[in-house]
Amino acid sequence: AQSVTQPDIHITVSEGASLELRCNYSYGATPYLFWYVQSPGQGLQLLLKYFSGDTLVQGIKGFEAEFKRSQSSFNLRKPSVHWSDAAEYFCAVGESARQLTFGSGTQLTVLP
Amino acid sequence: GAGVSQSPSNKVTEKGKDVELRCDPISGHTALYWYRQSLGQGLEFLIYFQGNSAPDKSGLPSDRFSAERTGGSVSTLTIQRTQQEDSAVYLCASSFRLAGGPTYEQYFGPGTRLTVT
Numbered sequence: 068a069q070s071v072t073q074p075d076i077h078i079t080v081s082e083g084a085s086l087e088l089r090c091n092y093s094y095g096a097t098p099y100l101f102w103y104v105q106s107p108g109q110g111l112q113l114l115l116k117y118f119s120g121d122t123l124v125q126g127i128k129g130f131e132a133e134f135k136r137s138q139s140s141f142n143l144r145k146p147s148v149h150w151s152d153a154a155e156y157f158c159a160v161g162e163s164a165r166q167l168t169f170g171s172g173t174q175l176t177v178l179p
Numbered sequence: 180g181a182g183v184s185q186s187p188s189n190k191v192t193e194k195g196k197d198v199e200l201r202c203d204p205i206s207g208h209t210a211l212y213w214y215r216q217s218l219g220q221g222l223e224f225l226i227y228f229q230g231n232s233a234p235d236k237s238g239l240p241s242d243r244f245s246a247e248r249t250g251g252s253v254s255t256l257t258i259q260r261t262q263q264e265d266s267a268v269y270l271c272a273s274s275f276r277l278a279g280g281p282t283y284e285q286y287f288g289p290g291t292r293l294t295v296t
Contacts, residue, residue, distance in 0.1 A: 101284060110183070110270060110287035111222075157221065166212055166235070167285060171221040 069094040071160050073170035080148050081178045088143040088173050090158030100141040101159040101167065102132055111157065117141065128152070153177040181205065183288035185271050191294045192261055200256040200291045204273030211254050212274075212285060213246055217267040225269075228254065229276060261295045268292050 070093045080086055092098055099118050103111040115126025122134040132143045141158060155174050159167040184203045192198050204211050213225040224238040228248045239245070243261075248254040258265055272285035 103287075108289075110289045111272075113284050113286070116284050166224045166227050166238070167222075168224070169214075169222040 069098070069160050069162065069168045071158050071168055071170035073156075073158055073173050075173045076171070077174045077176070079176040079178060082150050083147050086143075086145045086148045086152070086175070088156050088158075088175070090141045090143065090170060091139050092141065092158070092160045093139065094160055094162070096162070097136075099161045100132075100134060101161070102126065102130070102141075102143050103157045103159060103169075104128075104154045105157065105172075106154045114143070114156075148175075148177055150177045150179065183271055183273050183286050185269075185288040185291050187291060188289065189292045189294075191296060194263060194295055195260055197257065197259045198261055198293065200258075200269050200271075200293070202254045202256070202271030202273075202288060204252065204254070204271070205286055206252075208273035208275050208286070209251070210274045210276045210285075211248055212272045213254070213256050214270045214272065215240075215267045216270055216290070222270065225256070258293075261293075263295045266293055266295045 072091045074089050101116045102114040104114050105111045114130050115124050115132055117124050117134045125131050130145050132141055134141050155172045157172045158170040161167040186201045209230045211228045214222040216222050226246045227235040243259045246256045268290040270287055270290045272287045274285045
């Protein structure tokens with residue numbers, strides 16, 4: 068069965084600092100990988116996705132993620148965090164025909 | 180609107196009552212999903228509809244939970260005899276998927292916050 072691990076429950080960074088959120092997955096084949104962001108009281112918004120091809124994918128709001136098959140990872144990065152990036156971030160893995168499996172999320176706090 | 184909508188946005192109910200939660204997916208999306216998000220938790224898959232196929236109900240936690248999708252569009256999630264542990268945010272998502280093809284990204288609604296007192 069597929070699974071997703073986000074080892075960091077809560078991360079705090081200063082505004083302008085770089086950010087990396089970790090995501091590890093367990094899946095037998097090449098997975099479809101996603102990062103979503105959830106602001107308080109909101110639904111989830113897709114940041115970026117990986118289906119195939121170039122392992123470095125660019126998303127919205129200046130985010131990027133790198134798929135590393137050897138490490139079963141899909142970490143999310145941003146070179147300079149803005150206060151508006153404070154939110155909860157979810158990594159998800161899916162196969163072609165079924166639902167997504169989500170990680171438990173990483174709460175990001177941005178200090179002024 | 181262009182996005183997924185859910186109603187009501189908030190629902191407070193007494194233990195033992197039945198509740199219905201509604202989801203309007205994005206027009207043209209063939210797949211519809213329900214998830215549950217408990218406080219401080221990730222998303223728990225509940226049920227998945229794809230076109231006219233039989234729904235995947237493998238995530239429903241008990242027989243008190245059911246869902247239907249009428250006309251391939253609007254979906255209703257029903258919880259009978261609600262319990263306090265049912266308190267959570269219920270999220271609906273839709274996506275476009277060709278038969279036998281990959282699942283494209285899911286678009287989420289704002290959710291319904293259910294509180295059982």
